[in-house]
Amino acid sequence: MKLGYLGPEGSYSYTAAKYYAPNHMLVGMKTFKEIITAVEEGKLEEGILPIENSTEGAVTQVMDALMKTETSKIQGELILRVRHNLLSIGEAIEEINYVLSHPQALEQCREFFAVNYPHMTLIPCESSSTACQIAKEKGRQYAAIANSWAGENNGLKTLCKDIQDNVNNQTRFIIIGKESILPTGKDKTSIAFSFHDDYPGSLYSILKEFAEEKINLTRIESRPAKIELGKYIFYIDFQGHQKDTRCQGVLNRIEKNINKLKVFGSYPIGRIY
Amino acid sequence: MKLGYLGPEGSYSYTAAKYYAPNHMLVGMKTFKEIITAVEEGKLEEGILPIENSTEGAVTQVMDALMKTETSKIQGELILRVRHNLLSIGEAIEEINYVLSHPQALEQCREFFAVNYPHMTLIPCESSSTACQIAKEKGRQYAAIANSWAGENNGLKTLCKDIQDNVNNQTRFIIIGKESILPTGKDKTSIAFSFHDDYPGSLYSILKEFAEEKINLTRIESRPAKIELGKYIFYIDFQGHQKDTRCQGVLNRIEKNINKLKVFGSYPIGRIY
Numbered sequence: 001m002k003l004g005y006l007g008p009e010g011s012y013s014y015t016a017a018k019y020y021a022p023n024h025m026l027v028g029m030k031t032f033k034e035i036i037t038a039v040e041e042g043k044l045e046e047g048i049l050p051i052e053n054s055t056e057g058a059v060t061q062v063m064d065a066l067m068k069t070e071t072s073k074i075q076g077e078l079i080l081r082v083r084h085n086l087l088s089i090g091e092a093i094e095e096i097n098y099v100l101s102h103p104q105a106l107e108q109c110r111e112f113f114a115v116n117y118p119h120m121t122l123i124p125c126e127s128s129s130t131a132c133q134i135a136k137e138k139g140r141q142y143a144a145i146a147n148s149w150a151g152e153n154n155g156l157k158t159l160c161k162d163i164q165d166n167v168n169n170q171t172r173f174i175i176i177g178k179e180s181i182l183p184t185g186k187d188k189t190s191i192a193f194s195f196h197d198d199y200p201g202s203l204y205s206i207l208k209e210f211a212e213e214k215i216n217l218t219r220i221e222s223r224p225a226k227i228e229l230g231k232y233i234f235y236i237d238f239q240g241h242q243k244d245t246r247c248q249g250v251l252n253r254i255e256k257n258i259n260k261l262k263v264f265g266s267y268p269i270g271r272i273y
Numbered sequence: 274m275k276l277g278y279l280g281p282e283g284s285y286s287y288t289a290a291k292y293y294a295p296n297h298m299l300v301g302m303k304t305f306k307e308i309i310t311a312v313e314e315g316k317l318e319e320g321i322l323p324i325e326n327s328t329e330g331a332v333t334q335v336m337d338a339l340m341k342t343e344t345s346k347i348q349g350e351l352i353l354r355v356r357h358n359l360l361s362i363g364e365a366i367e368e369i370n371y372v373l374s375h376p377q378a379l380e381q382c383r384e385f386f387a388v389n390y391p392h393m394t395l396i397p398c399e400s401s402s403t404a405c406q407i408a409k410e411k412g413r414q415y416a417a418i419a420n421s422w423a424g425e426n427n428g429l430k431t432l433c434k435d436i437q438d439n440v441n442n443q444t445r446f447i448i449i450g451k452e453s454i455l456p457t458g459k460d461k462t463s464i465a466f467s468f469h470d471d472y473p474g475s476l477y478s479i480l481k482e483f484a485e486e487k488i489n490l491t492r493i494e495s496r497p498a499k500i501e502l503g504k505y506i507f508y509i510d511f512q513g514h515q516k517d518t519r520c521q522g523v524l525n526r527i528e529k530n531i532n533k534l535k536v537f538g539s540y541p542i543g544r545i546y
Contacts, residue, residue: 054502057495060330079502168501201484203493204477211474218503220476221495228441229327229352230491 002027003175004035004047010129010150016080016173017048018149019273032062039072039176046075046177053082054170058221063235066264067192069176073265074190076175079272084109084164085148087132087156090140096159098123098138100131101145109145111165132156170272181267183241188218190264193254194225194233203234206254210238213246241266275300276448277308277320283402283423289353289446290321291422292546305335312345312449319348319450326355327443331494336508339537340465342449346538347463349448352545357382357437358421360405360429363413369432371396371411373404374418382418384438405429443545454540456514461491463537465508466527467498476507479527483511486519514539 003021005013007028017026027044029035035047049062084105088096099106099113103124113120120143125131131144132154143159144150151158174190181187195202210217218237225231240247242263255261276294278286280301290299300317302308308320322335357378361369372379372386376397386393393416398404404417405427416432417423424431447463454460468475483490491510498504513520515536528534 052497052502054497054504055499057333057497166499170502172502201480201487203490204480204484207474207477207480211477214474217476219495219505220493222493224325224327224330226328226439229325229443229445231327232492 001025001046002044004029004038004044006030006032006035006049008127008129010147010153012080012082012147012171013048013050013173015147015149016050016078016171016273019080020048020076020078020173020175021046032059033065036065036069036072036176039178040069042178046175047072048173048175050171051077051174052172052219052221054168055166058223060223063221063223066176067233067262069264072176072178073180074174074267075177075179075181075265076267077172077188077270078175079170079172079270081167081272082108082164082169082171083147083162084145085151085158086143086160086163087135087146087151087154088140088143088159089136089156091157091159092140093117093159095140096120096143097141099143099145100125100134102126102128102131105145108169109163109165112163129154172270175267181265183243183266184268186269187241187244187266188237188239188269189242189247189266190235190237191251192233192235192262192264193258193260194231195257196259202257205257206234209250209253210236213250215240215246215250239269274298274319275317277302277311277317279303279305279308279322281400281402283420283426285353285355285420285444286321286323286446288420288422289323289351289444289546292353293321293349293351293446293448294319305332306338309338309342309345309449312451313342315451319448320345321446321448323444324350324447325445325492327441328439331496333496336494336496339449340506340535342537345449345451346453347447347540348450348452348454348538349540350445350461350543351448352443352445352543354440354545355381355437355442355444356420356435357418358424358431359416359433359436360408360419360424360427361413361416361432362409362429364430364432365413366390366432368413369393369416370414372416372418373398373407375399375401375404378418381442382436382438385436402427445543448540454538456516456539457541459542460514460517460539461510461512461542462515462520462539463508463510464524465506465535465537466531466533467504467506468530469532475530478530479507482523482526483509486523488513488519488523512542
């Protein structure tokens with residue numbers, strides 16, 4: 001089984017892929033679109049894609065690209081906690097004067113350093129992998145912020161674990177493939193739709209169907225329909241499987257009031273890593 | 274009156290600002306945050322900010338920054354059509370072999386060139402302003418893609434107007450300031466809210482109040498609450514003024530079921546330029 005992820009090795013997508021399928025052959029790719037196309041064309045059995053982050057919000061490129069899929073479905077999900085470690089060639093945190101990482105990682109640990117090590121200079125660089133390499137070359141005064149994989153694979157020691165300021169920074173990944181997943185009893189379904197014409201309460205009439213069946217929505221997002229301002233595609237995730245009687249009833253009823261219903265797939269609710 | 278916009282001169286924000294207030298003193302700034310802070314601190318009376326685009330979607334940095342405002346309100350809006358022109362120092366389109374612009378502008382005119390002038394080479398550069406300068410220096414074989422302002426201010430001639438592939442590519446701008454705007458009869462109100470706890474139908478219960486009063490929602494967006502995955506802030510724009518009896522009733526009723534209601538302001542529905 002081949003699983004495509006957004007490279008390079010050691011990236012967050014790589015970590016998520018390793019948790020999802022430790023024994024799959026992982027194929028690093030350059031863009032989200034490349035991953036989706038490879039799955040659509042059958043060159044890969046599965047692909048893993050970040051879909052939302054608890055601080056940044058929706059990964060809009062992935063959402064827009066999903067709308068264009070023809071044969072692939074969402075088969076699963078998992079949530080990855082963003083974890084940063086302080087890594088160095090040396091073992092003494094007192095010796096560290098310079099900390100290197102990707103600007104986003106530095107930003108996510110800013111408070112940790114302000115409170116605990118205000119004398120350390122934070123230096124932005126291209127990626128956390130690059131940061132590890134530089135920290136290794138420069139020696140004991142230097143540290144990198146990266147995940148544990150990057151540390152281990154660069155021969156660095158972990159001086160401090162989980163130094164990110166927001167312990168709830170999480171990224172949700174979806175797994176796409178061509179299999180239809182059977183109900184497990186704890187499932188989620190992802191759909192998208194737009195309206196022919198907007199009228200007062202058009203979205204309300206859809207949500208009403210879910211509310212009356214007490215189906216919980218776990219996510220609702222809008223994206224531009226790219227026709228004109230004020231026209232949107234709505235993305236909804238709800239608890240339940242499309243083969244459950246109640247869900248099936250709702251999907252049948254809402255289909256009559258909307259332009260086009262796209263069911264991305266039903267899949268087991270993912271766990272948090 | 275001083276109106277802050279995202280510079281440089283000639284940018285889309287600049288063009289929008291010129292339409293909104295031709296006689297205001299325009300102050301070019303470097304970031305959206307800088308504009309909002311200057312309005313909050315009273316250093317500028319008004320600021321203009323892009324809030325959504327018909328192809329790209331929400332301008333999330335602006336939406337997140339608006340949540341943190343304390344004294345400023347949304348006072349107005351306007352919609353700007355994205356228009357690209359082909360500009361050159363020469364007058365003959367047949368002489369053009371190279372076309373320069375910002376990568377996004379080139380992308381937005383790709384089909385125009387593929388169909389009409391497939392022999393022209395598209396060259397990405399830093400900004401459309403830079404493209405105009407280079408096209409001017411290099412001579413008659415070179416053209417730039419930019420808006421009419423940039424052309425006029427660089428001494429270039431317009432060889433072809435409105436060459437963008439999608440004629441409905443529009444950006445919506447809001448104007449922030451400290452004035453409360455009185456009802457005009459054709460108004461819009463922008464609000465945001467989150468929920469204490471999610472339960473089946475929590476969003477539905479809010480939309481129900483609007484639907485029952487036949488108040489049309491013109492936009493609904495969700496952004497992460499940045500606490501944990503699955504917690505969202507909802508942004509809603511609806512037709513009507515917060516001082517209208519029906520709107521006031523709805524706002525009072527929904528306030529009881531949500532965590533915190535933030536009313537960004539009521540303002541006249543903007544026109545399209």
